[in-house]
Amino acid sequence: MVSLKKKQKTKKRYLSEEKKDMISGYLYVSPFFIIFFCVGLFPILFSLYLAFQQWNGLSPMEFVGLDNFKIVLTDSLFWKSVYNTIIMGLLGTAPQLIVGIILAFLLNQVFLRFKQFYRVTIFMPYITSMVAVALVFSVLFSNQDSSMANYILGLFGLDPINWATSEWGTKIAISLMVFWRWIGYNTIIYLAGLQSIPRDLYEAATIDGASKFQQLRYITMPLLKPFILLTVFFSTVGALQLFSEPTVFLGQSAFTRSEAMTIVMYLYRDAFRLQSFGTASATAVILVIFIAVLAAINLYLTSGIGRKKKRGAGK
Known part of the structure; x- marks a missing residue:
């Protein structure tokens, strides 16, 4: 007991x-x-x-149902911001994914000397302050004829461009800023993916008589696929949330002009300049839906990388 x-x-x-x-x-x-x-x-x-309220931050909230979504979706400036975001996203992010893979392949070569120096140099723009980036690109893409960008255009016999005021000049300048700032980040991710692939696979493929292109198609790309999906997802989200680059490049006029107005800038303008937090929240909800849809489309398109085609049953 x-x-x-x-x-x-x-x-x-x-x-x-x-x-x-x-x-x-x-x-x-x-x-x-x-x-x-x-x-x-x-x-x-x-x-x-x-998103379902009318509120300016001080007065009592008033339930308005779907009115905020109707206001946003019928506003021509909102659809202009959607257009600008997609165009600058494509110009700024799509090339960096392709160039990032190429740079990663070059940095992963055995014969390349001073690898660490090149890696640090490529990654440096990612950790550079946005203020410094804005100063550099404001000088490179100045409206003056003597600016670096206009000087290069002059070498090809092209007329100078007012980069900060023209429709496509502004988009190209901001897209190049995005490309320059994020190319190193994607390159380092791809480089880590390439270095995670065992060398034994390439040696065995070489012994079996596989060419470099076949090794790239059947070994490198399939094993690099998770890293490509990761960068595509992050790039899609980052492109749709573009805010810092247009703001620092255009300064105070960024929210009063439509050439480079992005969705997040439209949201910021409604919330903190017009004190319309209801429409700003509705814009945020619409942006989340856009991000989910475009991210799903991009992941679906890139998921076929390295996938073997199925042969017919009769073959």
Whole structure:
């Protein structure tokens, strides 16, 4: 009888210690969830709630249903911002994915000397301050005839361009800024993917008589596919959230002109310049839908990279 009581006490004590460990574990990870709720989850839910309200930040909220979405979707400036975002996203992100793979292949070659220097140089724009980037590109794409961009155009017999005021000049300048800033980030990711591929596969393919193109098609690209999907997803999200580059390039006039107005800039203008938080929240919801749809399309298109075509049953 005494031994049975001792066993029960030991069991209770054991369960008590287990619960203490469980509670202490939750306490250790609780700061992340608290910060995520305050900084991430709560703003998302509150923005979704505001999308159906009319509110200027001070007066009481008024429920308006889907009116905010109707205002945004019937605004020609919003669709202009969608057009600008897609065009600058394609010009700025699509080339960097292709060039990033090429640079990664070059940096991964055995015969290349000073690899570390080239890697640091390519990655340097990613960690450069946006203020410095704005100063550099404002000089390169100045409206003056003596600017670097206009000087290069002059070498080919082309007329100078007012980069900060023309429709396509502004888009090209901002797209090049995006390309220059993010090319190193994608290159490093692709380089890490290439270095994760075992050399034994290439040696075995060489012994079997596979050419360099066949090795690239059947070994490199299929094994590099997860890294390509990652960069495509991040690039799609980043392109649709384009804000810093147009803002720092155009300055105060960025929100009063339509040449480089992006979706996020349109959202920012409604919220913090027009104090229309309802339409700004509706724009945010529409942007999330755009990101989800375009990211799914891009992932679907890139998921076929390295996939072998199925042969017919009769073949």
